[in-house]
Structures are given as structure tokens and as C-alpha cells.
Amino acid sequence: MDKIIMFFATGFYSGNLPKCPGTWGSLAALVPWFFMRNLPLSSYLGMMGLVFIVGCILSGSAEKILDQADAGPIVIDEFLGMFVTLTAAPHHPAAWILGFLLFRLFDILKPFPCSWFDQHIHGGFGIMMDDVIAGIYALTCLQVLWILGSKISG
Structure with a gap:
């Protein structure tokens, strides 16, 4: 059971990559997000609610397994943070990259x-x-930045 908990808590082991596990986890989150992005908003929000509940349980359990509070390899929280960031994101790769960079900025600061x-x-x-x-x-x-950028360029 510990292996299953750690598989999901570490974002499919992306949090185990060397250096900057939160960044790796945030990047890995783009894969499931890409398949969720076209869900109806109510379904998308429901998925985020599920990830939040499961994430609370898994990350708390992973802390105990690792015997370390908020251990770096635990990145399921970055997955949810990216899902929140990219809620109703414009269908443009530049918006997705900007969302990633903004999330990392606020997660670090x-x-x-x-x-x-x-x-x-x-x-x-x-x-x-x-x-x-x-x-x-x-x-x-x-x-806000996307709207401002659209007004300036268009």
C-alpha cells in the first residue's frame, strides 16, 4: 500500500527527480491536465475537488512514510495547484507556459x-x-495578463 501512496503522492514519481521536485511535479501535472482541460467546468471543478480530498489523504500519509513534514518528493499539491492555475485557461500553449511560470513563482514566493x-x-x-x-x-x-495582452495585440 505504501508504494501506491508514494506513486500518487509523488506525482507518478516526478517528485523523485533530482533538484526542484516542485518544478518537476508542476511539469508532470500538465499531462493529466491536458486530458482534463476540455471537460465541462462542473466536471473539471469536481475533479479538482477529488484531487484535493485524495491529495490531503495521500500527502499526509506520505509524510508519515517518509517521516518528514511536507517532504520535497510530495508533489500532488503541485498537481492541484497547476489544475487551479489552468482552470479555464485559453487554448494556447503560450497561456499554458505562462500559467506554469506564474504558479511556480507564487508557489516559491x-x-x-x-x-x-x-x-x-x-x-x-x-x-x-x-x-x-x-x-x-x-x-x-x-x-488578467491574457486579457490585457489580447487588448494590446488586437
């Missing part, structure tokens, strides 16, 4: 309340929530 969740809420819920909030920041910026 952890502006409030990301930092509060990261420092004060432990276990699976805390692991997942700081990335959800980073995803909300990135989603907002992506949408």
Missing part, C-alpha cells in the same frame, strides 16, 4: 496567505492549501 498555511497548518490539508492559494493567485494573474 508563498505570498500571504500561502505562507500562513505553509507555516501553521500541518499535515495533508496544509500541504495542499498553500498550493491551492498559489494556484488562485496564478489563475488570477494569468487571466
Whole structure:
């Protein structure tokens, strides 16, 4: 059972790649996202809700397996953060790249309340929530920048 937990908690083992596991996990998240992107919004949001619940359980369990709080290889939170970021993203590869870069920026900088969740809420819920909030920041910026860019170029 531990192997199954770690397979999913590490984002299909992408979190085990050397250096910057959050970046690898965020990149790996683009694969399932690509297949989810055309779902009706209600189904897409339902999938994110499922990933959040399962992610809370898996990341909390993975912490215990690894005997380390919010261990680097746990990247299921990056998957959800990318799914949040790319909610209703424009159908253009440049938007997807921009979303990825914005999410990584907010995930690394952890502006409030990301930092509060990261420092004060432990276990699976805390692991997942700081990335959800980073995803909300990135989603907002992506949408605004895309709209502004469209107005400037068009």
C-alpha cells in the first residue's frame, strides 16, 4: 500500500527527480491536465475537488512514510495547484507556459496567505492549501495578463 501512496503522492514519481521536485511535479501535472482541460467546468471543478480530498489523504500519509513534514518528493499539491492555475485557461500553449511560470513563482514566493498555511497548518490539508492559494493567485494573474495582452495585440 505504501508504494501506491508514494506513486500518487509523488506525482507518478516526478517528485523523485533530482533538484526542484516542485518544478518537476508542476511539469508532470500538465499531462493529466491536458486530458482534463476540455471537460465541462462542473466536471473539471469536481475533479479538482477529488484531487484535493485524495491529495490531503495521500500527502499526509506520505509524510508519515517518509517521516518528514511536507517532504520535497510530495508533489500532488503541485498537481492541484497547476489544475487551479489552468482552470479555464485559453487554448494556447503560450497561456499554458505562462500559467506554469506564474504558479511556480507564487508557489516559491508563498505570498500571504500561502505562507500562513505553509507555516501553521500541518499535515495533508496544509500541504495542499498553500498550493491551492498559489494556484488562485496564478489563475488570477494569468487571466488578467491574457486579457490585457489580447487588448494590446488586437
